Amino acid sequence: MQNRIPGSNTGNGSNSDDQVRAEHEKALERGEKRVLFRTVNGDLYSYAKDELGVVNASSHPQVRSAFGFLVLGAVFAAVAVVSIVLVAGPMTRGQDPMWDSLFLTVLGVAGVLYAVRMAKVASRAKRLRAERGVPEPTGRQLDW
Numbered sequence: 001m002q003n004r005i006p007g008s009n010t011g012n013g014s015n016s017d018d019q020v021r022a023e024h025e026k027a028l029e030r031g032e033k034r035v036l037f038r039t040v041n042g043d044l045y046s047y048a049k050d051e052l053g054v055v056n057a058s059s060h061p062q063v064r065s066a067f068g069f070l071v072l073g074a075v076f077a078a079v080a081v082v083s084i085v086l087v088a089g090p091m092t093r094g095q096d097p098m099w100d101s102l103f104l105t106v107l108g109v110a111g112v113l114y115a116v117r118m119a120k121v122a123s124r125a126k127r128l129r130a131e132r133g134v135p136e137p138t139g140r141q142l143d144w
Contacts, residue, residue: 020044039135051134053125054118064139066123073115080108 020036024046027034034046037055054064063072083104087097129136 017044020046038138040138041135042138043135045135045137047134047137048128051125051128051132052137053122053129055137062139063118064122066119066126069115069119069122073112073119076108076111076115078108080105080112083108 021044024034024036027046033049035049035052037045037047037052039045054069063069083101086101087099087105089098091097128134
């Protein structure tokens with residue numbers, strides 16, 4: 001028994017799934033904020049929302065780790081820097097600035113802020129799962 005949810009890690013048979021669902025419902029009735037989700041092993045588990053981290057509802061490869069979000073943030077930062085060069089570049093040749101490129105600057109800065117925030121969420125969830133001994137959630141969406 002982990003996380004006060006019996007049967008959370010007892011295999012992926014229908015009996016253990018039913019048991020996890022029943023305990024999950026009891027936890028919700030107690031006011032806990034929990035989410036039913038499959039682990040990387042295919043077992044059903046009742047996660048606290050802060051343990052789940054970043055969840056994708058797609059079958060396509062997506063970013064889920066703190067490192068991945070930091071790489072994404074670096075790409076957005078590069079877009080912001082390039083857009084600033086696009087704005088200021090023509091001024092070195094005596095031309096008017098390309099003010100339209102400021103759209104890319106705003107997009108790049110917003111992307112950096114988003115990526116850093118999501119990296120924090122992913123990092124915190126991974127740390128909490130390690131501290132609590134909670135299994136890793138799957139990156140795929142499974143039918144249950």
